[in-house]
Structure formats: C-alpha cells, structure tokens
Amino acid sequence: MNEILDLIAGLLVVAGSVFVLAGGIGALRMPDFYTRIHGASLTDSLGPVLVLGGLMIYAGLSLIAVKLAAVMLFLLVTSPTATYALANAALLSGLRPEGVEKTSTDPETPA
Amino acid sequence: MLLVAAIGILVTMALALTRALLGPSVYDRVLAVNMFGTKTVLLIAVMAFIMGRTDFLDLALAYALINFIGVMAVLWFVQESRRRQRSQSTSEAPAENTIE
Amino acid sequence: MPLMRYLLAIIALFAVWLLWGGLYKTPVLQLGIASCALVAWLTHRMALPDQQEHRFALLYRVPRYWLWLLWEMVVTNIQVLRLVLGPKSALSPTIVDIDAAASSKFALTLLGNSITLTPGTLTINIDDTRITTHCLTRAAAEDLRGGAMSRRVAAVDPD
Structure with a gap:
C-alpha cells in the first residue's frame, strides 16, 4: 500500500518536472517576448501543482504537507500577479507583440 | 525518481539562465529571472525530501516571498527609469526596446 | 468595520505564525501575538483599506x-x-x-x-x-x- 502511494507520488513529481522542463524549453525557443511568457507560464501552473502535490503525498498527513500546501497556494497566487505586472509593464513601455491578429474590435464580445 | 525530477528542474534553471543572458529586452531578462526564482523554490522543496531535511521547506517559502518582492522591485525600477528618461527627452520619438 | 478587519488579520497572521513557529511556550506565544498585532497595524497604515465587505460565502x-x-x-x-x-x-x-x-x-x-x-x-x-x-x-x-x-x-x- 505504502509502496503504491510512493510510486504515485514519484510519478506526479516527475510529471511535474516534465511540464517545468517543457516550459523552460518554451521560454527559450518561442519567437517573441509575449509568446515566451506563455512558455514560462507553463512552468508556473501545473508544474508546481504536480511537484508539490506529489511531495504532499510523500509527506502524508502532517505539518509538512500543510507547509507544502501553503507554498503551493502562495506560488499560485503570486506567479500570475508577477507575470501580469511584467506583461503590463512591457506593454506600457511600447513593446508590441509580433504577428498578432486582433479580433477584439468586434462590437459584440460575449461577456 | 525524486532525483530525476530535481535534475529536470535544474536543467530548466539552466535554460532560464540562458534566456536571461540572451535577452534581448529587459523584460525577457526579468521573465527569466522570475522563472529561475520560482524553480528554485521547487528545487528546494524536492531537495528537502531527497536529503530528508524537511525543515528546508521554510527556506522554500521564504525564497518564494523574496522572489516575488524582488521581481516587483525590479519592474518598478525599470518603469521608473524609463519614465525619467522619457521626461528628459520629450522631443524625441518614444524609444522602443532601447534599454538592454 | 475596522475592528473586525484587525481581528481577522491578527487571527490569520497568528495561524501562520503557529504553523511556522514550532516553539509553543507562553512568552514566545505572547511575543507572537504582539508581533501579529503590530504587522496588522502596519499593514493597515501602509495600504489603502480595501473597500470590500467580508463575504464568507x-x-x-x-x-x-x-x-x-x-x-x-x-x-x-x-x-x-x-x-x-x-x-x-x-x-x-x-x-x-x-x-x-x-x-x-x-x-x-x-x-x-x-x-x-x-x-x-x-x-x-x-x-x-x-x-x-x-x-x-x-x-x-x-x-x-x-x-x-x-x-x-x-x-x-x-x-
């Protein structure tokens, strides 16, 4: 039983690191700044959830799991905020996205 | 298996550093440094379990806090220096991607 | 209702403090509560008080x-x-x-x-x-x- 749980936890952590690694590759090979953010945000969404979630299964029900949950919650709240601040600062400074089609001029944008 | 994950995260940190060195704009560098920071948090968490020293998790949280505040501070600095530059040279066309 | 805000902030901060503290002796706990109250007061001074109501739903x-x-x-x-x-x-x-x-x-x-x-x-x-x-x-x-x-x-x- 314990071995199975450990195996699941290990698989989750490795899956998370695969997403993180793919995000790193994306941040390196995407063509322009805004698409690179998409690559980097890959490392900020499911990667931490899987890695820290897997570690929580390793830890079992304990104070360590609560701490891991706190770290995960903090990362999930702050990383989109930091990303938004970064993208917004770049936009305001006049850095234009490349090769973009703008579909927002339609009068009836669904809410 | 944890070791595999730790190596994966380390490689990602190396990729982030490469992006930070390549640039080309400041924002790319800030993005890469932010990425490096959040990956450090994950690496500390995984290493805590590999080494069996779960008190490292406190460091992970402290690092997450410092990283977030650090990125905000750098962004504020970049925006402020740009604003100052723009107000100095209002006659010129607005500079695009000039700061490396 | 600022008192309610203070109280909630102090309770939340103290919960985190207890989680990371690990040393539960009376003088340390008193110090913890005092520092939480100080942080709540500083935050209140520093940031614009948020206009939203607390909605427990x-x-x-x-x-x-x-x-x-x-x-x-x-x-x-x-x-x-x-x-x-x-x-x-x-x-x-x-x-x-x-x-x-x-x-x-x-x-x-x-x-x-x-x-x-x-x-x-x-x-x-x-x-x-x-x-x-x-x-x-x-x-x-x-x-x-x-x-x-x-x-x-x-x-x-x-x-």
Whole structure:
C-alpha cells in the first residue's frame, strides 16, 4: 500500500518536472517576448501543482504537507500577479507583440 | 525518481539562465529571472525530501516571498527609469526596446 | 468595520505564525501575538483599506472554482506542451478583449489571474470595463471568448 502511494507520488513529481522542463524549453525557443511568457507560464501552473502535490503525498498527513500546501497556494497566487505586472509593464513601455491578429474590435464580445 | 525530477528542474534553471543572458529586452531578462526564482523554490522543496531535511521547506517559502518582492522591485525600477528618461527627452520619438 | 478587519488579520497572521513557529511556550506565544498585532497595524497604515465587505460565502465557492480551474489547467497545459515542442508554424498569437464591465474588483482579479494561470492565455491589461488578453493560438482565443471562465467567475462572485 505504502509502496503504491510512493510510486504515485514519484510519478506526479516527475510529471511535474516534465511540464517545468517543457516550459523552460518554451521560454527559450518561442519567437517573441509575449509568446515566451506563455512558455514560462507553463512552468508556473501545473508544474508546481504536480511537484508539490506529489511531495504532499510523500509527506502524508502532517505539518509538512500543510507547509507544502501553503507554498503551493502562495506560488499560485503570486506567479500570475508577477507575470501580469511584467506583461503590463512591457506593454506600457511600447513593446508590441509580433504577428498578432486582433479580433477584439468586434462590437459584440460575449461577456 | 525524486532525483530525476530535481535534475529536470535544474536543467530548466539552466535554460532560464540562458534566456536571461540572451535577452534581448529587459523584460525577457526579468521573465527569466522570475522563472529561475520560482524553480528554485521547487528545487528546494524536492531537495528537502531527497536529503530528508524537511525543515528546508521554510527556506522554500521564504525564497518564494523574496522572489516575488524582488521581481516587483525590479519592474518598478525599470518603469521608473524609463519614465525619467522619457521626461528628459520629450522631443524625441518614444524609444522602443532601447534599454538592454 | 475596522475592528473586525484587525481581528481577522491578527487571527490569520497568528495561524501562520503557529504553523511556522514550532516553539509553543507562553512568552514566545505572547511575543507572537504582539508581533501579529503590530504587522496588522502596519499593514493597515501602509495600504489603502480595501473597500470590500467580508463575504464568507466565498469560503466555500472559491475552492469549488479552484477544482474546476485545476481541471482547466490540466487541459491547457497539455495543449501548450504540444505547441512548445511542436513547429512554430502552429502558433497564431491573437489579442482578445473580454468584457468585464459588471465585475467587482475581486472578480476582476480572480478572472485576470485565472486567465494568466492557464497557459496559452495571458492577461496583459486590465481596466474597469475589460480585460485585454494575449493568446498563443486562435483556438485558445476562441475558447476564452466563449466565456466559460467568465461565467464561472461570475458565479463565484455574483455582485
């Protein structure tokens, strides 16, 4: 039983690191700044959830799991905020996205 | 298996550093440094379990806090220096991607 | 009601303090409560006091939304994983505005952060009436304009 749980936890952590690694590759090979953010945000969404979630299964029900949950919650709240601040600062400074089609001029944008 | 994950995260940190060195704009560098920071948090968490020293998790949280505040501070600095530059040279066309 | 705010802030801070403290002796606990009260007071002085009411209904609505968001993250992560490793010709960056005129500040924040948190879509500007997003592909942009996420957020915070 314990071995199975450990195996699941290990698989989750490795899956998370695969997403993180793919995000790193994306941040390196995407063509322009805004698409690179998409690559980097890959490392900020499911990667931490899987890695820290897997570690929580390793830890079992304990104070360590609560701490891991706190770290995960903090990362999930702050990383989109930091990303938004970064993208917004770049936009305001006049850095234009490349090769973009703008579909927002339609009068009836669904809410 | 944890070791595999730790190596994966380390490689990602190396990729982030490469992006930070390549640039080309400041924002790319800030993005890469932010990425490096959040990956450090994950690496500390995984290493805590590999080494069996779960008190490292406190460091992970402290690092997450410092990283977030650090990125905000750098962004504020970049925006402020740009604003100052723009107000100095209002006659010129607005500079695009000039700061490396 | 500032007293209620102070009290909630101190309770929340002290919970975190207890979690990370690990040393539970009376003088240390007293010091902890004192430092929590100091931090609550400093925060109150430093930031603009938020205008929102405390709505405890959010306590059970938000976790339900998170579960849905987690599933959404799994789906979009796999999509973006393919895009990142695939050819660059598959990318079709698109900018889309989302109407958010009816939203409260909390709903606006939640929606903006959720959009950024799901890879493939990214919030680049927020004003009071709309959210401007950058999407990696046309398909992701169409999904966003379909408004499933906006409706979920509106259900979390109906005001």
